[in-house]
Amino acid sequence: MRISARLYDWLDRRLNLQPLERSLLDEPIPGGASWTYVFGSATLFLFGLQALTGMCLAVYYVPSPDAAYDSVEYIQHEISFGWFIRGLHHWGASAIMVAIGLHLLQVYLYGAYKRPREPMWMVGVALFLLMMGFGFTGYLLPWDQNAYWATAVGTNMVATVPLAGDFLVRALRGGTTLGALTLSRFFALHVLVLPTLIVSGILLHLVILRRVGPAGPWDEHRAGQTREAFYPRQVFMDAVVMLGAFLVVALLAVAVEFPLADRADPADHTFTPVPEWYFLFFYQLLKYTPGPLEPLASWGLPFLLVLGLFLLPILDRTPERRPAARPLAMGAGVLFLALVFTLLGISLRSLYAQPRMDPSVAHGKALYARHHCAACHRIHGEGGKVGPDLSYVADERPDAQWHLRHFRDPTSVSPGSIMPKFPLSDQDMTDLTNYMLSLKSGGAIASDGKGAA
Ligand code: HEC
Known part of the structure; x- marks a missing residue:
């Protein structure tokens, strides 16, 4: 007899497994x-x-x-x-x-x-x-x-x-x-x-x-x-x-x-x-019920x-x-599902609708991805930790000239910086700088493209 069968047999004789298995x-x-x-x-x-x-x-x-x-x-x-x-x-x-x-x-x-x-x-x-x-x-x-x-x-x-x-x-x-x-x-x-x-x-x-x-x-x-x-x-x-x-x-x-x-x-x-998405339809519903109606909806x-x-x-x-x-x-079931999916749809659309971003900022953002800046920097939790967190970099550094000088040659404003010089045209540097300047508290969500409308 195989080992598994013998083990089953041994247990079955003690625990009376067969009726359980059948049921x-x-x-x-x-x-x-x-x-x-x-x-x-x-x-x-x-x-x-x-x-x-x-x-x-x-x-x-x-x-x-x-x-x-x-x-x-x-x-x-x-x-x-x-x-x-x-x-x-x-x-x-x-x-x-x-x-x-x-x-x-x-x-x-x-x-x-x-x-x-x-x-x-x-x-x-x-x-x-x-x-x-x-x-x-x-x-x-x-x-x-x-x-x-x-x-x-x-x-x-x-x-x-x-x-x-x-x-x-x-x-x-x-x-x-x-x-x-x-x-x-x-x-x-x-x-x-x-x-x-x-x-x-x-x-x-x-x-x-x-x-x-x-x-x-x-x-x-x-x-x-x-x-x-x-x-x-x-x-x-x-x-x-x-x-x-x-x-x-x-x-x-x-x-x-x-x-x-x-x-x-x-x-x-x-x-x-x-x-989370399964609470989104409800979140959307709450947007339609201002003031005194809110408790009724919530x-x-x-x-x-x-x-x-x-x-x-x-x-x-x-x-x-x-x-x-x-x-x-x-009828009630269909009505309910139609309502939930409509609200979910509206909510997703307003969440993921690309907010109209300044084209220069949008191009800067694309450059940021293309040159793998995220290998060293993080923005809202994504990216590496070699360089400073840039989530709100414009709060600290609101000056466009500083960024332009920094991109041209990081060591010129940050002695000893290990940040590489990137092969960027003047236009690229301006766009990247505009993107950096858009990263400030309060504006963070809109520039992320994920913000709630
Ligand atoms: C090899 C890692 C590395 C890469 C890649 C890199 N950086 Fe940096 N970055 C640093 C380091 C280190 C500093 C801090 C020293 C300095 O200011 O140069 C820094 C500083 C900065 C600062 C100033 C932040 C502050 O608060 O002082 C900005 C803005 C910046 N980087 C943007 C970029 C952009 C945009 C890219 C992509 C084009 C990029 N970095 C790519 C390492 C990197």
Whole structure:
């Protein structure tokens, strides 16, 4: 007998594994295996990946305002494959949101939340909220400008909740402002509280699934015709999608570096943070609700939405599961998706619309890239550390003549400078100088091309 078979046999005689194995793999799927059922497993797999990469990051991460930024920078630049692990964790979070979204959509479309699966749906909605909580708390941890100011905006929104708002913000922040206590609280939530809650929730979700069984197709007749076991075809489909999800996340981690912005500066109120894309539609909505309407949008609407989702199986009680027979539910779903994607589209367009940049500055910026200035200089977190940080160089050096002399011959104004002389025409030097002069506090975002409109 092979070693593995003998080991299995040994364990089986002690732990009585066979019934367990049968109940796990022989779970019948009404209507047979299908590619539409893979999103739950994909979410579970991606969550496992987050847990794994998160543990690796936690080995080096230090949750204090003095050290957090440096520790993330250390992970990103010094540790072998640190950038890859951090990239997996960043893109994995986005992938989970996509997977959950598709899973939710499938369950909604198939009417699978209906009796007798109401408890499974409700636990699922709670899991979705916990996942949002992971995104929100994780965003602060690198303690860069984006992290700091996005969290400032986010926690300010919590303050608009009636009655409990003040208390909630102080509890979240550990005081009136964002600081060391906020960071340790978010860290504790992110790595201890939320994981405990979500793992319990996932187990509950799966136990319920095993008790009631999968819903299968909405056509009851078809559901009754075939019954196929979970193993092997559904297991195979799930595995293929898991592998695909991993490849996509790994590819993104390799191809799209997730940069660290500047170190958080609580004094710099000019910074406009950009939230994660899955919060963007909401961010855009808030722009349309000024003044007295704001609290309605910042807590009223999300509250109603979550409540509606949660109570959906109670609100929609007809046993009919075919989409064609549920015009109200389908209409509401389509309307909601249209609204979310329209807001997301508007928001992305205004974020990435190239602000009309002075052509000379734009050319200077291109020269900066072409001559690899970033090998020695960094601008907003990107680039080397041999030369000075140029993010706000115009604050220190607003004089065009100085820059021109410096580019012509660095040692003429900076004795002993190791910065090379570049073969630049007079026009090039003027353009590069104009680009340098555009790098000042307050103007930083616009010249970056990523600023919020
Ligand atoms: C080999 C590394 C290196 C490269 C490449 C390099 N620099 Fe520098 N740069 C330095 C060093 C070192 C200093 C500090 C000494 C000095 O002022 O010359 C400096 C200083 C500067 C300063 C003055 C900053 C200040 O605050 O005093 C500017 C502006 C600047 N570089 C722009 C550029 C531009 C634009 C390029 C690309 C065309 C570039 N550098 C390429 C090393 C480099």
